[in-house]
Amino acid sequence: MDWRAACCTACLRQAGGIDTSRDNSGFHPRWSLMRLSRYFLPVLKENPSEAQIVSHRLMLRAGMIKQQAAGIYSWLPLGYRVLRRIEEIVHQEQVRAGHIPMLMPTLQPADLWRESGRYDDYGQEMLRIKDRHERDMLFGPTNEEMITDVFRAHVGSYKDLPMTLYHIQWKFRDEMRPRFGVMRGREFLMKDGYNFDLTKDDAIHAYNRHMVSYLRTYERMGLTAIPMRADSGPIGGDDTHEFLVLASTGESEVFYDSAVTELKLGDRAVDYDDRADVLSVCQEFTTLYARTDETHDAALFDQIPEERRKVGRGIEVGQIFYFGTKYSEPMGATVVGPDGTKVPVHMGSHGIGVSRLLGAIIEASHDEKGIIWPEGVTPFKAGIVNLKQGDEAANAACEGLYKALATKGLECLYDDRDERAGAKFATMDLIGLPWRITVGPRGLANGVVELTSRRTGESEEMVTEAAVARLVEIYAAHP
RNA sequence: CGGGGCGUAGCGCAGUCUGGUAGCGCGACGGUUUUGGGUACCGUAGGUCGGGGGUUCGAAUCCUCUCGCCCCGACCA
Secondary structure (H helix, E strand, O other), X not given: OOOOOHHHHHHHHHHOOOOOOOOOOOOOOOOOEEEHHHOOOOOOOOOOOOOOOHHHHHHHHOOOEEEEEOOEEEEOHHHHHHHHHHHHHHHHHHHHOOOEEOOOOOEEEHHHHXXXXXXXXXXXXXXXXXXXXOOEEEEOOOOHHHHHHHHHHHOOEHHHOOEEEEEEEEEEOOOOOOEOHHHEOOEEEEEEEEEEEOOHHHHHHHHHHHHHHHHXXXXXXXXXXXXXEOOOHHHOOOEEEEEEEEOOOOOEEEEEEHHHHHOOOOOOOOOOOOHHHHHHHHXXXXXXXXXXXXXXXXXXXXXXXXXXXXXXXXXXEEEEEEEEOOOHHHHOOEEEOOXXXXXXXXXXXXXXXXXXXXXXXXXHOEEOOEEOOOOOOOOOOOEEEEOOOOOHHHHHHHHHHHHHHHHOOOOEEEEOOXXXXXXXXXXXXXXXXXXXXXXXXXXXXXXXXXXXXOOOOOEEEEOHHHHHHHHHHHHHOOO
């Protein structure tokens, strides 16, 4: 399950401890052995003028991204770690729901899109490219055609269904006006999944299964994402919900019953194969009024008790569609049914904006000092701040802590720079690690270090073993 | 794509109106300071002023073309 991070954790466990030398393998990133003095974290004290909204500013200031062109970014080490972590959560929850990971290319032949009729429909957002043989190619903005092509080439029987394939891949949409940093880039990382089912009922179950897996995915990231009935837009379909994170900087106006923000999936067990179970969760989360401006119905909205009637803005972080045979029919994706006749499969597609989630999470979780990462997605589990670099006791205590946490599988960032305390604290606050362990001669004289919550600012002094135990306990809830 | 704005050192900016060969703060680097919330002082390095063409004895500055980026709008994960 933990197939993304496994190599790092495993090689760490195998090593059985700590290697304080720089890792030069270039493949297994020993992230848990990170000294800030050897890391690449180009933080900025001042706000870059190009960034307007808070998540964009903070991502630039925290040294997470560097813009390379309008809407196109390099992911610097810190940003890359969060991106990978979000990706990992998405993978885990998709696999848990029974969906199968794969990978399709970024470049696609135009002919596939001519089959579905979308080559002409898609418009300028599609980046069209010619190869050296003058063949028409495109940088994929989505993958319905390609997955349908994969499916029809290899699947021919109803016995192979149901099947849901997904991948996490870079997409490109040549937006007229990219903005808000990674929230609306032209190049973006997206999880997109496609279900193939024999009947509409089966496909609706796949739709519901995705809704539940998405709710769990967002909750693990510390987000409240509300499913809202939405227009289908250019992908086209009969049924669709968008998932929106409430934030004043959101691009969509949303109307909702405030009670929906109280709904939590929590750690309740949902059997993804149990249709009734899955359906009941979907009903629980979609019964209360929650719609974007596209589908807003003022009459229905007015029936909500006034004190619960809310209008706000939201950031779209995912969308699920059922679209039936829209692609399977024109592209000939059929299976032979139990009665021996060929029928086009029922499909749906389901997307999560992986790179965009970084921005959404920051919009939802920050303060004037910087980012506040939810434990589920933090790039490092804690920051260790050595207040007196060079002091033998402080150095030893920090390295001991570092080792103790690492052997528990908690990857931390050790600020071993020769800087003033204030500079170190400011950096930690900016990059938003949820926990900070402060180690200095003053506390060590009493045998204690200080554990501070980034979110509340509350500090508590305790012996190092207690700090390790506390963090182990906290992160047990965020695998 | 319509409207507006901006490109000068890694970042934030001044200098452009009124041409005379580039400056400030932060950061970086080297010292001193031994420091519990971006410390202070001393010193050093770093810029063909987005690019091309033109006017001029002389262009960051004036003219022109061009590229890039940002903001508002329409559009979108």
